[in-house]
Structures are given as C-alpha cells and as structure tokens.
Amino acid sequence: MAALEVKDLCKTYIVNKRQLNILKNVSFTVDEGEMVAIMGPSGSGKSTLLYSVSGMDKATAGSVKLCGTEITDMSEKEMADYRLKKMGFIFQQMNMLKNLTVYDNIILPGYEAHTGKSRAEIDEKARELMHKMEISEIGDNDITEVSGGQLQRACICRSLINSPEILFADEPTGALNQSSSEEVMRMLAKLNGEGMTIMLVTHDMKSAAKCSRILYIVDGNIKGELQLGKLAEDGKEFTENDIRARERKVGNWLESLGW
Ligand SMILES: Nc1ncnc2c1ncn2[C@@H]1O[C@H](COP(=O)(O)OP(=O)(O)O)[C@@H](O)[C@H]1O
Ligand SMILES: [Mg+2]
Numbered sequence: 001m002a003a004l005e006v007k008d009l010c011k012t013y014i015v016n017k018r019q020l021n022i023l024k025n026v027s028f029t030v031d032e033g034e035m036v037a038i039m040g041p042s043g044s045g046k047s048t049l050l051y052s053v054s055g056m057d058k059a060t061a062g063s064v065k066l067c068g069t070e071i072t073d074m075s076e077k078e079m080a081d082y083r084l085k086k087m088g089f090i091f092q093q094m095n096m097l098k099n100l101t102v103y104d105n106i107i108l109p110g111y112e113a114h115t116g117k118s119r120a121e122i123d124e125k126a127r128e129l130m131h132k133m134e135i136s137e138i139g140d141n142d143i144t145e146v147s148g149g150q151l152q153r154a155c156i157c158r159s160l161i162n163s164p165e166i167l168f169a170d171e172p173t174g175a176l177n178q179s180s181s182e183e184v185m186r187m188l189a190k191l192n193g194e195g196m197t198i199m200l201v202t203h204d205m206k207s208a209a210k211c212s213r214i215l216y217i218v219d220g221n222i223k224g225e226l227q228l229g230k231l232a233e234d235g236k237e238f239t240e241n242d243i244r245a246r247e248r249k250v251g252n253w254l255e256s257l258g259w
Helices: 046-053 076-086 102-112 119-132 148-160 178-193 240-256
Strands: 002-015 018-031 035-039 061-066 087-091 166-170 197-201 213-218 221-227
Touching: 002 046, 002 197, 018 046, 018 197, 018 221, 035 046, 035 178, 046 166, 046 197, 076 087, 087 148, 102 119, 102 148, 119 148, 119 178, 148 178, 166 178, 178 197, 213 240, 221 240
Parallel strands: 035 197, 035 213, 087 166, 166 197
Antiparallel strands: 002 018, 002 061, 213 221
C-alpha cells in the first residue's frame, strides 16, 4: 500500500501582492517501507514540499493521502492530532526543550498524544528506542551535555515514541559533522530496514546514497528520480563496498542533473 500519495500539489505564497508559485503540480507516491530522499538546489522547494505533505503547512491545491487518508481538508486541530499520532518529525535544528533531560524530551510527545497509554508503556517504548539508537546511557543528561550525533539520535527516539506510520526529516544531518552524520544515517537506514517508511530532505550525497530512492526537485517540480533499493533489509548487514558503489552511482546521477 502507498504510505503517501501526492497528486498535483501546489503551494503558493503571496509576498508584496506578488504570487510566488513554489510547488507546481507535484505528484509522487511513497510506498510503505521506502526511504525516499528529496534533493535539489537551495530554494527549490524541498522544505516546502516536506511541510506541505506532512500537514505542517497548508497546501494551496492538490491532494495528499497519508495511508489512504486525505489530509488536505482536515481542520488545523484534526491535523495537529493526526500529526502527533501518525507522523514522526526530525529537524536540522532539533527543537529539544532546554529545561528537560534527554529522556523527558523523548517521552513528552507520548503524553501529549493522549493515546491512553500508561506511564509504564511509554517508559518501555522509550527505553527500547534508546537501546536501538544506542543512547541508553544519556537519558538523565541535560540536552547541552551530549554530542550533536547523540542529540539527533534522541530526536529520532522522540519522533518514534507514538509509533508513527511515517517519519519525515528535514536535513537531519545538516548541522552534524561527517562522523555524526554517518551515525545518524546508519540509524535511519536500520529503522528503514525494519520497515519504517521515511521521507527526508538532504543536501548530502552520502546521506542520500543510504536511501532506497531519490527524487530531485528543481524550481518546484520533480526533475529526476533514482531507484537504489534498500541498503539494509531485515537487519542484514551492508559492507563499506556496498555503500561506496551506491555513492558513486548517486554522484554520477547528480552530476548528470547539473548538481
Ligand atoms: N513563508 C514563506 N513566504 C514566502 N516565501 C517562502 C516562504 N517559505 C519559503 N519561501 C520561498 O520558497 C522557496 C523554496 O523554499 P524552501 O522550500 O525552503 O527551499 P529549500 O528547502 O529547497 O531550500 C524559496 O524561494 C523561499 O524563499
Ligand atoms: Mg530547506
């Protein structure tokens, strides 16, 4: 089944009485279990696309179906509730609350969603996620006391606390150094290998090479698509050679698009 079905999506901003068409009839589908990277020049509409398909921003026209449910005609309140329960989000600028520990930041959306889960159930989910993201030991830390890579992995835990259907990420490695980027992307690929559907925006060719498919957007339209297949399937290990081969393929493809 399609996790995400986008049809003729348009997004327009009015600035100084001028109409700016940022997304121009964008259509694509993301199947359950895919990990799709959105690439393209700066200002091409990548973030706008991510926000419009995830209901963080209202589309001007077109249809967005998330697991079969049309989200463009939801009220703001319905949308907020749907987002909290069905979608996970990761951002470049992390958005963690400074006065809470890492652990409390992770569990907070678990309470906000009012799903009727008990404290014990939310705790168990948080512990399981932190174990998987290899940050079990930093739960009691202040968010200022951990590395950027650890903090982004905590953000991944937070985004998954309500077991969403799909994970959206806007440049999740944009603020990280090379080794932390690698860490975070390996974790996302591992989650995808276990079945999580992921759509992410990235500027980084190495990050994109770990995704199963890449869409290239220019000036509000999809101009290219590269099918790579999953990096990790069901916990199967991948080698450095697998990764290098994918990076070469992505590099050549991007070059052909004038990247
Ligand atoms: N709220 C807004 N009002 C007006 N223009 C906007 C707004 N948000 C984004 N834009 C414009 O839309 C274009 C695409 O922005 P964005 O989606 O952030 O690009 P990208 O993420 O690909 O760098 C840019 O030209 C940007 O200036
Ligand atoms: Mg952006």
